[in-house]
Amino acid sequence: MIDINKVRADFPILKQTINGKPLVYLDNAATGQKPQVVIDSIVNYYSTLNANIHRGVHTLSQKATDAYELARFKIQKHFNAKQNYEIILTAGTTHSINIVATGFTTLLQKGDEIIVSAMEHHSNIVPWQMLCERTGAILKVIPMNLDGELIMTAYDNLLSNKTKLVFVNHVSNALGTINPIKEIIDKAHKIGAAVLIDGAQACPHIKPDVQALDVDFYVASAHKLCGPTGVGILYGKEEWLNKLPPYQGGGEMIKQVTFEKTTYADLPHKFEAGTPNIAGVIAFGTALDYLNNLGFNNIAAYEAELLDYATKKLLQIEGLKIYGTSKSKTAVISFNIGNIHPYDIGSIIDKLGIAVRTGHHCAQPIMDFYKIPGTVRASFSFYNTFEEVDLLYNALVKAKTMLS
Template identity: 70%
Template sequence: MFDVHKIREDFPILNQQVYGKPLVYFDNAATSQKPHVVIDSISDYYQKINANIHRGVHKLSQVSTDAYEQSREKIRSHINAKHAYEVLFTSGTTMGVNLVASGFTTLLKKGDEVIVSALEHHSNIVPWQMLCERTGAVLKVIPMNESGELKLDEFDGLLSDKTKIVTVNHISNALGTVNPIKYIIDKAHSFGAAVFIDGAQAVPHLVPDVRALDCDFYAFSGHKMCGPTGSGILYGKEEWLEKLPPYQGGGEMIKEVTFEKTTYAGLPHKFEAGTPNIEAGIVLGTAVDYLNSIGFENIQAQEKKLLDYGTSELLKIDGIKIVGTAKEKTSVISFNIDGIHPYDAGTIIDKMAIAVRTGHHCAQPIMQFFDIPGTIRASFAFYNTTEEIDRLIEAVIKAKTMLS
């Protein structure tokens, strides 16, 4: 059975006090907290098996290499990739986006088209803009409606034989909207376009089946799913990864080097130049194990309960406007208080020992669409409680009273 109070014991940081009050952590969309098993796994790596991988015949190197590759296989199984070599270790989602966008420089020409959505994080906008500047390709945008949902009929109209890649997030970090990515993938494929999915906000809440989705690329970060910062995954279909050139040059990504010519290693090493963040790669597998031990059905049920309760309670306060009311949402509530800047309200909420995020959430086009400077964002994880939401409500009422 799912016992949130028992689960909270796994997270040491949740036991601390801030400003003399128990911490309420509602900034999970920015980064999640880490359970003991993840923290212990980091320590165990450095105390017991710290050695460089893939290069040594000595025992520690072999043990470290095995642990790293076992983690790759664990993640392959988790996302249902066909081959382990389609799973690339990265420093996070941003690196995955940049790796693919950089590689597409060799595949695009002037007049080709790249489609992004209006719901994207800056990290899934800027690299594609840079790609278009390098190649002369044209960037097109899937528009959104007032609920924070993509306008699929207009997406259909954007697609053409000029479309070479469509890139969209699985879940919006700013609004919590769950995008219909299977529809987007299938439609883009009907025009011969590749599809890149930014899964950074999705993987804490669901298990992406990359083969069922049939996406060409899927990227995510470890630190949003109870894993270490500086860890991430880029999944790519074998045929696409073979088309792309190496992203970086250096050790490990080569087959043979001479001053006349260098030949490159096969997958996945072709894209993994230099000494990686070995500990983070290994411990990301630990985090995946932990989440699966909780069970994603349990995670989704708890987070749905928190989303529904938080939405209902916030809307009881006069002057609250929730930004992003999509039919399909995850446990994110972005909201504003009439006449009060989100930063000002967030400062008071912070003094009540409640961690929320304020600002544009690296999604300025969304804020421009709604003509607002930003929002207060409360993002819930499975280890949060309705009692904590009650404290948020008290803090919002206090901020409203003080600033009105």
């Protein structure tokens, strides 16, 4: 069970006021807030450990390296990767996707096909378009229905012996839909295609098991998981990571350098050029400890109650339409009220201390599908309360009155 008062006390930012009103933070799909233990972890690194890693023989360097690699182990355990070197530490989900997309430049030929879904974030669309431009591969799209669900029969028809890669988000950032990724992975593997799953939106709510999923690549960002910005992970099966060339050249990712030839380091260092965000990675490990101590089953159960309550409450507002009505979704409500522009609603309720996201949410194809300019998105976390839902409802009623 979630002890909401105890949990909220862990997050210092939740104590502040915005425009003279208590902060109601409902933009968790954009970034999650940080508990004090994560903030303390960053301060502790710079106060007591600050040294570069993997290189120095001096004590601070060795301690920093141990703390950094302990965080990698925590990440490996959390995602249930078979080997710790299958966890590549990156700057975030977008960075992770680009490592794979760039690497496949050497593995695709003209006429090969890759598949993406209609509900992807731009970061899981644009790199693949760029890959197609470089290689002559063809991008295919799994369509969606009005409930915000992928049409799996269409996916079946897209798969062929030309399919080399499939890219789908685990959870839609714009709609909250939880996609049937295990089915998608299994069907792709039957025709010999690899699969990358964008887990950025799923990981705050769901604890993925990459071995059980049998996924080839899984990517995520720390800042969605109560961790710092500028840190992410690329999980890749060892055999796939060995096939991909390095993404960047520099220090740390080499075995030997001469002016005639360079040989590259083994995994994971082949993909980790340069000095990383050491403090951020260590703090990411702290964030995972915090979340696992709460328990993802407890988080999911509490957020499901919040979502159900908020959905019923907001639908009491006349003219409010929710986009993304799949029975399988995380705690995200994307909506509009009549013909009122979402930006106007977001601006007004911000004056009342309520933070939501407005716009296309880096998912323009979804908005084009629904023929709308964007939505208001309220995204909930385990530290939100039912009382905050009521405050959101009251603010929306006021905004509607002012804007109608």
